[in-house]
Amino acid sequence: MYPSASVDSGPSRFIYIHLYPLHQIILKQISDIISSHRATMATAPYNYSYIFKYIIIGDMGVGKSCLLHQFTEKKFMADCPHTIGVEFGTRIIEVSGQKIKLQIWDTAGQERFRAVTRSYYRGAAGALMVYDITRRSTYNHLSSWLTDARNLTNPNTVIILIGNKADLEAQRDVTYEEAKQFAEENGLLFLEASAKTGENVEDAFLEAAKKIYQNIQDGSLDLNAAESGVQHKPSAPQGGRLTSEPQPQREGCGC
């Protein structure tokens, strides 16, 4: 019934994986529209032009999941369970008037998951590399995280270094200056943030997005490259007006 070729699964079998499957993009877009619809019927649903994939990496307990939670929910999650493999968060932000959807992969920090989480880097447009300013060991491991990030993502992936737990000034174990210097030496963006107070959390995600957007604008990030980690929807005819599209189509087809 099926041509025998259909069983064949060459290397091509999984090639698509590192990109967001199209439907996912669509679904995400529309689901955002829906949620906004639900929130306020009157408000025009939002739309976005890009999707950026982010990964958050760093040692266990540095607060990766808390940063994500603070960013997406604007709340501090005091009791955060260990992440198994990876968890997800999404939020739409705006950069230079463009709505951008961040799809954030929050990876497990436990060493034992390292081999597993390495699989998730692919196709990331941005990487948040997090350490805990009160624990020097988490800072010392950065070079290993950085190596992974460099090796497993594309050269244009924007990496931002984040010193978390900035609210715990009294227990500081890593100075701002040395981290800043490390970041500069390695061409990383850098911020100290606090998932607890929310300080700089927003900025951390935004700064990376700005940089990515800038890379798109100046052409250094090729959106057609397989692993750019960025999805653009160039064919949306009305630019910003995604919402109205599905309907007319349906009507068009239905008549």
Place this chain on the structure above:
Amino acid sequence: MSDEDDIETPVLTEATSILEDGNCEPAKNPESVDQSAKPESKSEPVASTRKRPESKPSSDLETSEVLPVQASQAAGKETVSKDVPQSGWGYWGSWGKSLLSSASATVATVGQGISNVIEKAETSLGIPSPSEISTEVQYATGETHAKENETSSPMTGPFGVFSTISTAVQSTGKSVISGGLDALEFIGKKTMDVIAEGDPGFKRTKGLMNRSSTLSQVLREAKEKEELWTSNEVTMETDKKTHYGLLFDEFQGLSHLEALEMLSRESEIKVKSILNSLSGEELETLKQELEQLKEAFSLAEFCEEEEEEKKGDEDFTKEITELFSQLNVSSKPEKLARARNTAYEWIRTSLSKPLEEKEEGEKQLEAEKTAHINKNSIEDIHAFAIRSLAELTAYSIELFHKTAALVLHGRKQEVTAVERSRTLSQMTVMLCKELSSLSKEFTTCLTTAGVKEKADVLNPLITAVFLEASNSASYIQDAFQLLLPVLEISLIENRTELPEA
């Protein structure tokens, strides 16, 4: 245009394997237009309009003759369809194509397989065809091939909202198709009667199901048609609320599926390279061991008769928890069990009311009114059903993903990979059955609440619930198949000292 019958296959092959130049597309489009303008099905103009509102180029013209109205519709559609095919989803197909680079060698053949199968059935049954698929594949390939090589994916268009299914088709090939369809049939076979009752057009498809593996197509097409047909009456809000795909994604089902795919893919590469590094007896031994795993993944249990008593909440929770503990991973199915129990709780409360009212007012017209006063309208039930299915499926896939992550990270294991495979297989069957019985419950709700509704109002909703249930089963089975390489690598690493990849 002379040899319609032969067109589809060669075209597909050509489109997917040869093309490096743009010739294919122009060649196809005119053809498509011609075809769509050509007459189609002979009888039941009304029914077929509904059944196939977006009739597009098809290759089964032999059976065709069409009313002018329909032909012009079809033609009109054609102008839109390239960018804007069915139900708003396909539209995005063209958008993402250039971004997606994926495997189409397999895909195309699979699609082709489906087309052929359906086509065959069609010619004998006169059932609307999968023309969208073939055409879309042509389009897609035509559009993409310029940029990408033959590994690019045309999958987005033809499957629209269901493209995750196609994703899995890509990744798991034939086994999923046949395996998946078993499940679809499993879910569908008892329920098609219900659908068919009020919908003469649908009835014809019953024969098809028994003979070939096209239930998903049938359901899918039916649903698309229903969607289009009802689109004028349904508000955008309602419409969106009931989009399975959106909800599935909202529950992070797609993300987990994608993550699982990544793990699966990496594992597969590792397995391959290990196998390549072996030879002789060693290789044979390993192959045999891996064969055992594959057997566990064949989901043979779907063949069993599924007549089981409905499980209580505790039973489900207990059973799934037990299965999980057999896996010996630290993941727990609480979220899934909770979602499942919530759904049943909702059904119970929803069912209790209408039933009473029905008894009292059975013969009276008043009953008709009470139906509208019922707390849950059929739209509510439908929306909740779709949402529940999406939620359960997303959580199931999340569990599979977590399981994969845990299996991969584990060093020493008390449970063998084969044992795990069997457990996972059982779990897959169980989850699919659960979805099946849940969808039955929901349709019972719908039927009860909608006794006074016209069939053409109620049936689309029922169809949609069944369709999404089968859709759910596919997702789950796809996810399950993705676990195979993961368990393979786990098996290999748990053996003695084999050369590492």
